[in-house]
Amino acid sequence: MTYTGWIILTAALVGLSCGITGVFLILRKQAMMADAISHTVLLGIVIAFLITSEVSGPYMLIGGIFAGLLTAFLVQWLNSLKVQQDAGLGIVFTTLFAIGVILIATSAGNAHLDIQHALMGEITFIPFNTVTLPIIGDVPQATVLLAAVLIIVVITITLFYKEWKITSFDPALAASIGIPVLLMHYVFMSLVSITTVASFDAVGAIMVVAMLITPAASAYLWTDKLHNMLLLSGAFGVISAITGYYVAAWIDTSISGSMAFMTGIVFFISFIFSPKHGLIVKYV
Amino acid sequence: MAKPIIKIENLSASYRKNTVLHDVNFDVMSGSLTGIVGPNGAGKSTLLKTMLNLHPALAGSVSFFGLPFAKAKKRIGYVPQRGSVDWDFPTDALDVVTMGLYGQIGWLRRPGRLHKEKAYEALEKMGMADYADRQISQLSGGQQQRVFLARALVQHADIYFMDEPLAGVDATTERAIMTILKELKSIGKTVMVVHHDLQTVEDYFDHVLFLNQTVIKHGKTGHIFTKENIAKTYGGNMHWKGEVNQGVVHSFE
Amino acid sequence: MLSILLNSNTQWVLLSTMILGVAAGTIGCMAYWKRQNLMSDALSHSALPGVVIAFLLIQEKNLFILIIGAAISALIGAFLIQWITTSSRISEDSAMGMILSIFYGMGIMLLSIANRSAGGNQSGLDKFIYGQAAAMVKSDVITMLILALLVIFIVFIAFKEWKINLFDPQFAKGIGLSIKGMNILYTSILVTTIVIGIQAVGVILMAAMLVTPAVSARYWTRSFKIMILLSATFGGIAGAVGTFISALGNGWPTGPFIVVVASVVFVVSLLFGKENGILIKHLQFKMHQKTAKLNLQTLTEGLENK
Numbered sequence A: 001m002t003y004t005g006w007i008i009l010t011a012a013l014v015g016l017s018c019g020i021t022g023v024f025l026i027l028r029k030q031a032m033m034a035d036a037i038s039h040t041v042l043l044g045i046v047i048a049f050l051i052t053s054e055v056s057g058p059y060m061l062i063g064g065i066f067a068g069l070l071t072a073f074l075v076q077w078l079n080s081l082k083v084q085q086d087a088g089l090g091i092v093f094t095t096l097f098a099i100g101v102i103l104i105a106t107s108a109g110n111a112h113l114d115i116q117h118a119l120m121g122e123i124t125f126i127p128f129n130t131v132t133l134p135i136i137g138d139v140p141q142a143t144v145l146l147a148a149v150l151i152i153v154v155i156t157i158t159l160f161y162k163e164w165k166i167t168s169f170d171p172a173l174a175a176s177i178g179i180p181v182l183l184m185h186y187v188f189m190s191l192v193s194i195t196t197v198a199s200f201d202a203v204g205a206i207m208v209v210a211m212l213i214t215p216a217a218s219a220y221l222w223t224d225k226l227h228n229m230l231l232l233s234g235a236f237g238v239i240s241a242i243t244g245y246y247v248a249a250w251i252d253t254s255i256s257g258s259m260a261f262m263t264g265i266v267f268f269i270s271f272i273f274s275p276k277h278g279l280i281v282k283y284v
Numbered sequence B: 001m002a003k004p005i006i007k008i009e010n011l012s013a014s015y016r017k018n019t020v021l022h023d024v025n026f027d028v029m030s031g032s033l034t035g036i037v038g039p040n041g042a043g044k045s046t047l048l049k050t051m052l053n054l055h056p057a058l059a060g061s062v063s064f065f066g067l068p069f070a071k072a073k074k075r076i077g078y079v080p081q082r083g084s085v086d087w088d089f090p091t092d093a094l095d096v097v098t099m100g101l102y103g104q105i106g107w108l109r110r111p112g113r114l115h116k117e118k119a120y121e122a123l124e125k126m127g128m129a130d131y132a133d134r135q136i137s138q139l140s141g142g143q144q145q146r147v148f149l150a151r152a153l154v155q156h157a158d159i160y161f162m163d164e165p166l167a168g169v170d171a172t173t174e175r176a177i178m179t180i181l182k183e184l185k186s187i188g189k190t191v192m193v194v195h196h197d198l199q200t201v202e203d204y205f206d207h208v209l210f211l212n213q214t215v216i217k218h219g220k221t222g223h224i225f226t227k228e229n230i231a232k233t234y235g236g237n238m239h240w241k242g243e244v245n246q247g248v249v250h251s252f253e
Numbered sequence C: 001m002l003s004i005l006l007n008s009n010t011q012w013v014l015l016s017t018m019i020l021g022v023a024a025g026t027i028g029c030m031a032y033w034k035r036q037n038l039m040s041d042a043l044s045h046s047a048l049p050g051v052v053i054a055f056l057l058i059q060e061k062n063l064f065i066l067i068i069g070a071a072i073s074a075l076i077g078a079f080l081i082q083w084i085t086t087s088s089r090i091s092e093d094s095a096m097g098m099i100l101s102i103f104y105g106m107g108i109m110l111l112s113i114a115n116r117s118a119g120g121n122q123s124g125l126d127k128f129i130y131g132q133a134a135a136m137v138k139s140d141v142i143t144m145l146i147l148a149l150l151v152i153f154i155v156f157i158a159f160k161e162w163k164i165n166l167f168d169p170q171f172a173k174g175i176g177l178s179i180k181g182m183n184i185l186y187t188s189i190l191v192t193t194i195v196i197g198i199q200a201v202g203v204i205l206m207a208a209m210l211v212t213p214a215v216s217a218r219y220w221t222r223s224f225k226i227m228i229l230l231s232a233t234f235g236g237i238a239g240a241v242g243t244f245i246s247a248l249g250n251g252w253p254t255g256p257f258i259v260v261v262a263s264v265v266f267v268v269s270l271l272f273g274k275e276n277g278i279l280i281k282h283l284q285f286k287m288h289q290k291t292a293k294l295n296l297q298t299l300t301e302g303l304e305n306k
Helices: A003-027 A031-052 A057-080 A085-106 A115-120 A123-128 A141-159 A161-169 A171-176 A181-203 A205-220 A226-251 A255-273 A279-283 B044-051 B069-075 B093-099 B113-125 B141-154 B171-186 B198-204 B227-234 B246-250 C002-006 C008-033 C039-058 C063-087 C092-117 C126-130 C138-157 C159-167 C169-174 C179-201 C206-218 C224-248 C254-272 C278-305
Strands: A130-133 A137-140 B006-015 B018-028 B033-037 B059-064 B076-079 B159-163 B190-194 B207-212 B214-220
Touching (some): A003 A123, A003 A161, A003 A226, A003 A255, A031 A181, A031 A205, A031 C092, A057 A085, A085 C206, A085 C254, A123 A181, A130 A141, A137 A141, A141 A161, A161 A171, A161 B093, A171 A181, A171 B076, A181 A255, A205 A255, A205 C092, A226 A255, A226 C092, A255 A279, A255 C092, B006 C278, B018 B207, B018 C278, B033 B044, B033 B171, B033 B198, B044 B159, B044 B190, B059 B069, B059 C278, B069 B076, B076 B141, B093 B113, B113 B141, B141 B171, B207 B227, C008 C039, C008 C138, C008 C179, C008 C224, C008 C254, C039 C063, C039 C092, C039 C179, C039 C206, C063 C092, C063 C179, C138 C179, C159 C169, C169 C179, C179 C206, C179 C254, C206 C254, C224 C254, C254 C278
Parallel strands (some): B018 B214, B033 B207, B076 B159
Antiparallel strands (some): B006 B018, B006 B059, B207 B214
């Protein structure tokens, strides 16, 4: 496959996994959790790096899941202590992120792990770092990681589709019929974490938030059916990722920034023109 | 004498520093329809939530059929307050009712045609069949409440707890809900309802539980639904409109 | 160590981060009671495109102009969040998440254009993103000081009006305060605090400056006045101590150290605070349980006596 081909495939995978995961973030009213986890995952990656001294997929995933779950757990814990939910979240993620940055600056400073790279992502480097897979041949490492994460996300969501639905819609009922609501919450937070870690290389910490929330929020304006929302959100994610790449190539600028920007355009169009919940139908 | 189906002993619960439930004791017999009444902040919702393990108890014990909640939960149906969920959730009425069956369907299986039919029947029973595929945010408050009740019906529980099912609903819904509640009672189910309207207590419930942080009085409506007990529960300065302002109130009907 | 403190540039920087901490702690209390804790996060991220556009327009790093650009862009972000929340089914936290990440994305797009046009020169703009107080020059410090003092002054001069406005807007309206006017003023000083803070602690960590001291102060008092004073103190301590620690190492970032100091203050407050601190609450719970059991005992004894 060509260089551009790999980049587009990788971008599409980011859009798809983020789009699907994002739907439940919106429906569970945990959009800002994406913001928090996307930052704290940095700490997980740094710790994984400090322990293993290598920047490789599996270790990063484990570190990321660890940091994501730690974040979710701390936020939940502060919430149970009656700290306002968003305040707790703000304190937790800024603290963990700050520790991550300090660790980088003090001990991992000269390694090829720099904050800027992590925060911005650099999809253009992805095709250079390949692994050889049987049958398929040389594949960029990040692409393999993303494909694996996408498969995990899709399987987890389809297998427990009705459980996700009921715990999102009515956790009290779910608990009363014996569904482990809290466990499902942490499983979901793990999904968000691995999606974030896998997308990190391509789009970076903050833009992954755009990919997680915005396509899902756009889809929420188009449909009243959950499975349609999942499909649409995935599609919006892919569209934003691919058009973002071309816009960036066209005006020669940051690819991840431009992908985030394109999710914004998709949302703006939905916000104004959606036939179900758009501004225009509301006022006509 | 019949054994009580629900047994509450010395139950206490608190929110932050305030004790909201204090040493609550009562037994409920099978096949009764009980209204839980009391002023705002008397701990009515908290009582239900504490009984269902949705709120931590400070002390005391709760048993259903002589078992702890965890072992009896498949036989218990709970209808939370309508405001407790987000009605903008992307789903339709039939789907919400089907959720009541998720416990029976079990893990890794999808709801089948049979489940959908059951759910549809329950909607039909609540007079909501025409709205089966309506997005839930497009239902009126009363219709939403009926969907919630239909969802409880499909659970085929033996005990039902309902938190203010009649709050803010239209007259048709109120009638439909009460018909179903009486029907549940007639087939031997046990129902406990948090209720806010004192005037209808005598018509609707055969048992009443006066609650104000603790049980003020509990028993057959005919015996204990008296002015004294109401005054005791509501702190004495509230007059029961049913007698004092009878004319005024009834002119609305 | 002492030599660091004697360095005059460090003294200036220390002073400015301390004043910034005080201003942020003060405003943070108001944000806390308005339940807008994460709004500061959204606003600081949405400031980025404004900073870069201002730079592209004037082609130099003049702090005052950059702050104006940041403020305009943050205000647009605030307006969009408000608009999306009120006119669609999207909830506020989703709207904030979207706006902060999209604006940040736009900022990054513009930044890479700016870096290119500045001839590969990083132009010092990334300092704005990650925060590097040590890189501030004296004129920056003076700009910051003036604005931070202005913010603090505005809060304290109209202290009781703010209080009424926060706790009982209807009453405030009744006695002739303009709620709209107060809200505009609030948003302006919030945005001012955020944009001057970005230089010191960075876009990403600015939220901590507003949220953490306020929540910590909540654990020590029930009085609004004392809460504001405490929060301002905590903010000031975090600013000064954090800056001092970061000056100990070579190239250590200021922002993260300030944030970690603020978090340590929070953890201490959470554990030992006299209002709802974990220790106190645990003792209270035990006491409740005891009384509940005691009541049970007297009850059963009473029954036995019958």
